[in-house]
Amino acid sequence: MARPVRVAWREERPARKALRAIQAERLKLLVYRAYEHVPFYRRMWAAHGFSPTDLKSLHDITKIPFVTKKEIADSLEQYPPFGDYQGDFRAIRIQASTGSTGKPKPIFHTRNDWENIAKLWARRLRAQGVTAGDIVQIAFAYTLFIVGFTSSEGAMRLGATVVPTGSGAVTPSERQLQFMRDWKTSVVGCTGSYMLNLADVARSIGLDPRKDFAVRVSFHTAEPLTEGMRAQIEEVWGCKAYDNYGSVETGAPTYECKEQHGLHVSEDAYIIEVIDPDTGEPLPDGQEGELVVTTLTKEAAPFIRYRIGDITSFIPGACVCGRTFKRIAPIRGRVDDMIKVKGVAVYPTDFEPSIKESGLFSSEYLVTVWREGHKEFVKVSVEYVGPEGRRDQVSSRLVAQLHSALGLRCEVETLAEGEIKRLSEAEKRIKYKRIRDLRK
Numbered sequence: 380m381a382r383p384v385r386v387a388w389r390e391e392r393p394a395r396k397a398l399r400a401i402q403a404e405r406l407k408l409l410v411y412r413a414y415e416h417v418p419f420y421r422r423m424w425a426a427h428g429f430s431p432t433d434l435k436s437l438h439d440i441t442k443i444p445f446v447t448k449k450e451i452a453d454s455l456e457q458y459p460p461f462g463d464y465q466g467d468f469r470a471i472r473i474q475a476s477t478g479s480t481g482k483p484k485p486i487f488h489t490r491n492d493w494e495n496i497a498k499l500w501a502r503r504l505r506a507q508g509v510t511a512g513d514i515v516q517i518a519f520a521y522t523l524f525i526v527g528f529t530s531s532e533g534a535m536r537l538g539a540t541v542v543p544t545g546s547g548a549v550t551p552s553e554r555q556l557q558f559m560r561d562w563k564t565s566v567v568g569c570t571g572s573y574m575l576n577l578a579d580v581a582r583s584i585g586l587d588p589r590k591d592f593a594v595r596v597s598f599h600t601a602e603p604l605t606e607g608m609r610a611q612i613e614e615v616w617g618c619k620a621y622d623n624y625g626s627v628e629t630g631a632p633t634y635e636c637k638e639q640h641g642l643h644v645s646e647d648a649y650i651i652e653v654i655d656p657d658t659g660e661p662l663p664d665g666q667e668g669e670l671v672v673t674t675l676t677k678e679a680a681p682f683i684r685y686r687i688g689d690i691t692s693f694i695p696g697a698c699v700c701g702r703t704f705k706r707i708a709p710i711r712g713r714v715d716d717m718i719k720v721k722g723v724a725v726y727p728t729d730f731e732p733s734i735k736e737s738g739l740f741s742s743e744y745l746v747t748v749w750r751e752g753h754k755e756f757v758k759v760s761v762e763y764v765g766p767e768g769r770r771d772q773v774s775s776r777l778v779a780q781l782h783s784a785l786g787l788r789c790e791v792e793t794l795a796e797g798e799i800k801r802l803s804e805a806e807k808r809i810k811y812k813r814i815r816d817l818r819k
């Protein structure tokens with residue numbers, strides 16, 4: 380077997396040319412390694428007529444067939460219990476995706492895979508200002524979901540002191556706060572929404588998140604950190620909050636730096652492409668499409684041109700921080716959430732800015748799409764929380780705003796506060812499902 384590829388995690392500023400050479404070499408190693416050790420790829424590539432010898436330069440990556448979530452699910456089905464995408468490596472542990480759709484996906488890790496993810500986490504946290512001497516409280520779940528363990532490894536590698544409290548399910552919020560206060564936690568890792576929840580609990584027991592705690596940095600992953608949430612976290616805690624996009628399948632591919640302007644891709648360990656979801660063609664920087672990821676260093680369960688289903692774009696130009704790694708924009712949504720109405724492609728999040736603008740609607744909304752004959756209709760239901768006299772005026776203004784923002788003519792329905800939550804709960808919809816498509 381070829382020598383393992385080790386990530387030099389402190390090197391974040393290679394010249395672009397040198398970086399492309401590293402990628403070309405690692406891609407080749409990966410493809411041959413996968414061909415030799417992972418039956419899934421032998422099978423898939425044979426079916427698509429791709430051979431490792433077709434790969435002559437980095438540019439030839441487009442010759443490699445995509446891997447879809449469906450193909451991984453089929454592999455699990457046909458080759459239980461682990462699928463044939465793990466390969467015949469000596470795995471030291473299994474982590475698994477929680478699986479927003481369907482069954483959890485087991486992902487094997489070799490010792491080298493684990494070391495590399497730990498290093499990539501160290502890179503993330505160092506970029507976000509974590510140093511030796513920090514007390515890092517990690518309130519991510521320590522379970523099959525990977526991030527609690529790998530973020531701990533990264534923090535330890537920096538010489539920081541980890542307090543592995545785990546999620547609120549094992550260490551209730553009041554206890555989390557007690558540790559944070561008594562042990563002077565300076566860095567907190569958890570989901571963005573849990574960070575806000577901790578602030579609510581602190582205030583409910585008479586504590587001031589800014590004055591009674593010493594949190595300097597918070598780092599987040601596992602759910603989208605919107606700019607609104609970031610601003611709120613930084614305001615209530617008086618800290619800097621950072622986003623890190625990744626998954627159990629991919630490990631730790633991206634991270635924000637102190638500029639908080641897009642997520643740098645660890646390009647020495649990953650190749651990220653942004654493609655047109657319909658044609659599969661790569662898109663230029665600045666243009667939004669589907670994210671495709673290749674895990675360059677991964678031995679067990681490698682992902683090669685994996686269509687992860689998230690929507691983003693490359694941010695053109697270099698970051699002022701001096702890192703040469705390219706940046707992607709925060710994830711806009713999932714391909715599965717996109718709908719086409721009257722020929723226009725829209726995501727649930729596209730409606731938010733117009734709804735938020737007046738400040739007179741709650742953050743809840745529901746978009747309903749239906750068809751009568753050949754005609755399609757869109758209704759945006761919002762909760763009006765402003766003074767009664769202005770309801771009609773604000774609603775018709777929203778109709779105009781949505782039309783100019785989306786190019787869509789929508790009806791607007793104003794409901795009382797709390798009604799959308801009741802509607803959604805009645806239908807057992809998960810939190811982020813904002814669109815109800817009745818055309819199917």
Ligand SMILES: [Zn+2]
Binds near residue numbers: 636637698
């Ligand atoms: Zn930067």
